[in-house]
Ligand SMILES: *[C@@H]1O[C@H](CO)[C@@H](O)[C@H](O)[C@H]1NC(C)=O
């Protein structure tokens with residue numbers, strides 16, 4: 001039979017677990033989180049009919065595909081900040097350069113922080129249309145969400161068109177800083193307040 005004492009101990013254990021899991025916003029379960037984000041790309045319903053581009057996402061286990069043509073670097077790289085599973089996430093936007101645009105089969109998007117094994121990659125293959133032309137030079141393209149990011153942290157992003165004559169290191173990186181926990185989840189989110197959590201823990205410990 002469970003004594004009240006052991007009941008309190010299990011409460012303490014539960015609280016401890018909760019605090020640990022909400023306190024750290026780091027890098028486990030990267031891939032698994034990608035789908036649980038609920039981000040939807042805004043449709044371009046602004047009167048003017050805009051050309052849209054959709055991708056099929058694959059993983060980056062294949063080596064980077066080199067080609068015979070020069071494809072220039074992308075322009076107008078920007079970011080949307082969102083929250084997925086109580087962690088920071090980012091969607092990358094860009095436009096293809098008109099120079100070499102007809103040779104593009106897709107894009108690789110890399111996101112990394114200072115930690116060398118914290119690199120994430122998306123391999124995006126053109127789905128509709130299969131081939132771009134000059135009319136798509138200012139179409140805004142979007143990655144899928146990069147999730148499981150740390151709040152208030154600097155990241156480097158590289159958008160690489162393929163198959164290009166140049167390897168990845170030719171393409172210049174862009175930089176972003178993720179939003180704070182308070183901005184993304186609201187000032188009252190418990191996730192943003194490890195301090196309050198410790199306080200609950202302290203109270204529960206004194207009960208135990
Ligand atoms: C991703 O790469 C892994 C390891 O190379 C492979 O086993 C897996 O099938 C790939 N997943 C997809 C969705 O292509």
Ligand SMILES: *[C@@H]1O[C@H](CO)[C@@H](O)[C@H](O)[C@H]1NC(C)=O
Nearest residue numbers: 051129131132133134135136
């Ligand atoms: C580019 O392709 C679209 C259809 O995919 C077509 O409507 C448009 O006229 C083409 N533009 C040029 C400049 O060829």
Ligand SMILES: *[C@@H]1O[C@H](CO)[C@@H](O)[C@H](O)[C@H]1NC(C)=O
Nearest residue numbers: 075076095096097137138139
């Ligand atoms: C970049 O964005 C600006 C403002 O939205 C736009 O005027 C410009 O044409 C864009 N440049 C390219 C190359 O798409």
Ligand SMILES: *[C@@H]1O[C@H](CO)[C@@H](O)[C@H](O)[C@H]1NC(C)=O
Nearest residue numbers: 064165166167168169170171
């Ligand atoms: C990319 O090419 C440069 C020379 O053009 C070379 O020094 C570098 O090692 C290459 N990087 C990769 C990842 O292949």
